[in-house]
Amino acid sequence: MNGVPLSWYLILSAILFALGAAGFMIRKNMITVFMCIELMLNAVNLSFVAFSRHFKTIDGQIFTFFVMVVAAAEAAVGLAIILTVFRNRSTLQVDDIDSLRL
Amino acid sequence: MDPILFFIFAAVAVICAISLIVQKHPIKSALSLIGVMGSLAILYLLLGAEFIAAAQLIVYAGAIMVLFVFVIMLLNAGEEKSPARPSWFAKLLGIPLMIALLGILSYVIQRAAPEGSLAFGEYTGGAREVGRALFTTYLLPFEITSVLILIAILGAVVLAKKEL
Amino acid sequence: MHHLWLIPALPLAGFLVNGLFGRRLPKAIINAVAVGSVLLSFLWVLQVLNGLMPLETLYVERYATWIASGSLDIPYELAIDRLSAVMLLVVTGVGLLIHIYATGYMSHEDGYYRFFAYLNLFMFFMLTLVLANNYLLLFVGWEGVGLCSYLLIGFYYLKNSATTAGNKAFIVNRIGDFGFALAIFLIFIQFGTLDFPAVFSAAQPLPAESTAGILTAICLLLMVGAAGKSAQVPLYVWLPDAMEGPTPVSALIHAATMVTAGVYMVARSSALYLKAPLAMDVVALIGLLTAVLAATIGMTQFDIKKVFAYSTVSQLGYMFLALGVGAFSAGIFHVVTHAFFKALLFLGAGSVIHALEGEQDLRHMGGLRKKIPITFLTLACAWVAIAGVPPFSGFHSKDEILLAAHHHAPWMYWIGVVTAGITAFYVSRAMFLCFFGKYRGHHHPHESPVSMWGPLAVLALLSLGGGYTHIPQFLAPVFPLAEGAHDFTLVAISVAAGLTGIGLAWFLYIAKPGLADSIASNLGGLYKLVYNKYFVDELYFATIINPAIAGSRTVLWKFLDAGLIDGTVNGAGHMAQWVGAKCRRLQSGNIRTYATWVVLGAVLLIFTIGGVR
Numbered sequence: 001m002n003g004v005p006l007s008w009y010l011i012l013s014a015i016l017f018a019l020g021a022a023g024f025m026i027r028k029n030m031i032t033v034f035m036c037i038e039l040m041l042n043a044v045n046l047s048f049v050a051f052s053r054h055f056k057t058i059d060g061q062i063f064t065f066f067v068m069v070v071a072a073a074e075a076a077v078g079l080a081i082i083l084t085v086f087r088n089r090s091t092l093q094v095d096d097i098d099s100l101r102l
Numbered sequence: 103m104d105p106i107l108f109f110i111f112a113a114v115a116v117i118c119a120i121s122l123i124v125q126k127h128p129i130k131s132a133l134s135l136i137g138v139m140g141s142l143a144i145l146y147l148l149l150g151a152e153f154i155a156a157a158q159l160i161v162y163a164g165a166i167m168v169l170f171v172f173v174i175m176l177l178n179a180g181e182e183k184s185p186a187r188p189s190w191f192a193k194l195l196g197i198p199l200m201i202a203l204l205g206i207l208s209y210v211i212q213r214a215a216p217e218g219s220l221a222f223g224e225y226t227g228g229a230r231e232v233g234r235a236l237f238t239t240y241l242l243p244f245e246i247t248s249v250l251i252l253i254a255i256l257g258a259v260v261l262a263k264k265e266l
Numbered sequence: 267m268h269h270l271w272l273i274p275a276l277p278l279a280g281f282l283v284n285g286l287f288g289r290r291l292p293k294a295i296i297n298a299v300a301v302g303s304v305l306l307s308f309l310w311v312l313q314v315l316n317g318l319m320p321l322e323t324l325y326v327e328r329y330a331t332w333i334a335s336g337s338l339d340i341p342y343e344l345a346i347d348r349l350s351a352v353m354l355l356v357v358t359g360v361g362l363l364i365h366i367y368a369t370g371y372m373s374h375e376d377g378y379y380r381f382f383a384y385l386n387l388f389m390f391f392m393l394t395l396v397l398a399n400n401y402l403l404l405f406v407g408w409e410g411v412g413l414c415s416y417l418l419i420g421f422y423y424l425k426n427s428a429t430t431a432g433n434k435a436f437i438v439n440r441i442g443d444f445g446f447a448l449a450i451f452l453i454f455i456q457f458g459t460l461d462f463p464a465v466f467s468a469a470q471p472l473p474a475e476s477t478a479g480i481l482t483a484i485c486l487l488l489m490v491g492a493a494g495k496s497a498q499v500p501l502y503v504w505l506p507d508a509m510e511g512p513t514p515v516s517a518l519i520h521a522a523t524m525v526t527a528g529v530y531m532v533a534r535s536s537a538l539y540l541k542a543p544l545a546m547d548v549v550a551l552i553g554l555l556t557a558v559l560a561a562t563i564g565m566t567q568f569d570i571k572k573v574f575a576y577s578t579v580s581q582l583g584y585m586f587l588a589l590g591v592g593a594f595s596a597g598i599f600h601v602v603t604h605a606f607f608k609a610l611l612f613l614g615a616g617s618v619i620h621a622l623e624g625e626q627d628l629r630h631m632g633g634l635r636k637k638i639p640i641t642f643l644t645l646a647c648a649w650v651a652i653a654g655v656p657p658f659s660g661f662h663s664k665d666e667i668l669l670a671a672h673h674h675a676p677w678m679y680w681i682g683v684v685t686a687g688i689t690a691f692y693v694s695r696a697m698f699l700c701f702f703g704k705y706r707g708h709h710h711p712h713e714s715p716v717s718m719w720g721p722l723a724v725l726a727l728l729s730l731g732g733g734y735t736h737i738p739q740f741l742a743p744v745f746p747l748a749e750g751a752h753d754f755t756l757v758a759i760s761v762a763a764g765l766t767g768i769g770l771a772w773f774l775y776i777a778k779p780g781l782a783d784s785i786a787s788n789l790g791g792l793y794k795l796v797y798n799k800y801f802v803d804e805l806y807f808a809t810i811i812n813p814a815i816a817g818s819r820t821v822l823w824k825f826l827d828a829g830l831i832d833g834t835v836n837g838a839g840h841m842a843q844w845v846g847a848k849c850r851r852l853q854s855g856n857i858r859t860y861a862t863w864v865v866l867g868a869v870l871l872i873f874t875i876g877g878v879r
Contacts, residue, residue, distance in 0.1 A: 014211060072254075
């Protein structure tokens with residue numbers, strides 16, 4: 001057996017995604033929650049690349065590329081928001097930030 | 103050879119991911135995330151996606167994670183404290199939902215995933231192929247992405263200004 | 267084409283101009299528009315009649331289709347025959363005189379333009395009513411004049427009694443209109459059409475119903491409508507209260523024209539009534555009862571307008587008596603003469619009230635003969651006319667009716683004669699109390715302007731000479747002339763009754779003043795009964811109105827409206843509030859809670875989709 005079945009990659013992707021989702025739910029630090037989002041994005045990227053390999057087309061990799069770009073933009077804006085929130089409320093607790101107004 | 107490499111780095115990725123969500127200190131979580139990304143880069147290589155593997159290391163593990171670590175340092179974020187009004191709903195359902203999600207996804211993948219194994223070296227998606235696709239078929243999304251990034255930069259600058 | 271539509275359209279134009287722009291127009295222009303439109307309408311009637319004479323048959327003009335639905339086909343169709351010609355002349359002629367009079371009478375009132383706009387609108391609807399060639403268009407005019415009557419009774423809308431009287435008139439008329447509408451439905455079911463010529467020619471070959479049948483039902487329901495509009499027992503109660511309106515309104519609408527619409531309608535439907543002798547008898551009985559009842563009440567009233575109002579009710583009773591005994595042309599004849607002398611009585615009363623600055627109580631009048639001579643002279647003409655003194659107009663028409671009644675049933679004649687005596691008595695009483703004896707008020711009477719006594723003079727001439735218009739002969743193509751020669755004895759008896767009434771009044775109020783009061787106090791209970799109008803209003807309140815109000819309060823309001831409808835609406839509101847309060851908990855603002863919901867949803871979604879495969 002000289003290869004890895006596609007479903008193994010997909011299950012690894014599912015495991016990482018589920019861990020990311022669980023982290024989002026159980027962690028209370030805003031930055032950690034943000035990192036869990038990145039973890040979920042990575043899990044999806046793995047699926048894209050695996051499918052790209054399976055179907056022997058480049059499209060999945062292009063999607064991964066775009067996801068990375070969007071993730072970079074998102075990280076920039078998201079971290080800026082976290083900075084602002086912290087400056088205004090002096091807390092990083094997700095649960096304490098439960099209203100849109102200050 | 104392939105399954106062995108896959109299992110090694112899949113195990114590293116999963117362990118790092120678990121570490122990410124159980125570590126109390128954000129900086130430890132960030133380092134765990136870098137571990138996940140690194141092992142994912144290896145797996146990308148294993149799948150023949152050379153360009154993506156490189157970008158994964160440079161953009162994700164490099165640039166984005168540096169940004170995270172930088173913010174953590176800047177805010178001097180310490181260990182988590184328990185909030186005033188914790189979400190009992192999320193606490194109660196977090197782990198069970200993760201297991202349920204995992205179970206249902208695995209079940210669906212087992213039932214519906216296409217057959218066939220992926221061996222190293224059969225197919226490569228190098229910089230040439232990715233570049234050709236990006237600048238022909240995906241030219242318009244690519245250009246729009248540049249606008250997106252520009253706007254993101256502007257947004258970050260505006261948000262991070264002192265007097266918001 | 268003779269452009270019949272112009273006749274109602276001209277007053278409508280006047281209404282639009284005055285109603286829309288009257289607030290900003292000077293009085294002279296309002297006068298010109300209001301009076302001018304009616305004058306033009308009157309002249310156009312003359313022009314049309316001139317072109318159509320001798321008008322032996324019905325002349326119809328069709329303009330457009332109004333309602334076409336299945337077998338129902340109702341056109342905009344105006345028609346004119348000799349009957350409507352008479353009514354047109356009365357409505358426009360008397361209407362014109364009263365418009366002129368009103369320019370003087372209303373000159374100091376607020377809402378001057380509003381008054382004339384309503385008056386013109388009334389003319390439009392009344393002329394539509396008269397010219398209509400089917401029951402539905404007639405009904406439009408019928409309702410329209412009812413609306414104008416309501417508006418004008420409540421003209422002094424700041425006075426509570428005026429608005430109440432307006433409501434009373436409107437509501438009582440609804441009862442009558444209900445019957446009329448049912449009659450129209452029945453006519454359509456029976457004949458499949460509402461056009462007068464078609465209905466009447468279809469009714470022609472039918473046999474007269476000896477027992478109650480569909481035609482009797484139709485005629486009785488039509489009579490319900492006529493009783494409402496023309497103030498017959500038991501629906502007459504609104505007319506005396508309608509005197510709350512300005513006096514020209516009382517004269518035009520509540521004496522001369524609108525209240526005779528019922529008479530006109532029944533006369534128009536004569537082809538149906540002739541096939542339903544039972545209904546004819548009911549009409550005659552109602553007319554007779556109304557005539558007696560109202561005349562006796564009229565004897566005891568002290569408000570000069572109330573006296574004339576009950577007189578109107580009584581005279582309308584006469585007209586229905588005439589219709590009921592089959593003397594349709596005599597009934598219409600009395601409509602015409604009554605329009606002359608009753609309009610004159612009301613306008614004269616208005617002149618007296620105007621002279622006394624609003625005083626209406628006969629007990630505070632007296633001796634005005636010298637102070638307002640023109641008013642007195644013209645009113646005296648109406649007096650002799652209504653009292654039935656030969657050879658003036660009331661004598662002729664009343665005579666026709668009484669002769670026809672005698673031909674039908676002699677006892678009706680005798681009751682009619684007694685009523686004629688009572689009529690002469692109460693009018694004479696009002697005249698003596700008003701114009702003879704000593705002045706008992708404390709105003710300074712002054713004669714009215716020429717715009718007021720001018721119409722009075724014209725109406726006085728008509729009242730005196732109106733009996734020679736030969737209306738029954740003129741109407742011969744529409745209604746066959748009643749057979750039976752003039753019986754001199756019967757005529758003499760009725761004239762004697764009238765003269766006795768006048769003499770008795772003279773005796774009681776001039777020769778032996780004070781005797782009347784002692785008689786009244788001697789009669790005690792009976793006098794009180796009549797003075798309080800037989801307590802009919804109180805009876806209606808006790809038997810119909812109060813139970814209706816109580817029922818509305820308890821069943822309709824408390825139970826249906828407050829309980830059921832409000833309960834449902836409020837219940838729905840409370841339910842929404844309750845659900846909202848529960849769902850609000852979901853919007854905690856906690857992002858992790860939201861995320862958990864999202865994941866839960868995702869699990870369920872995948873489960874569903876994956877499970878289906």
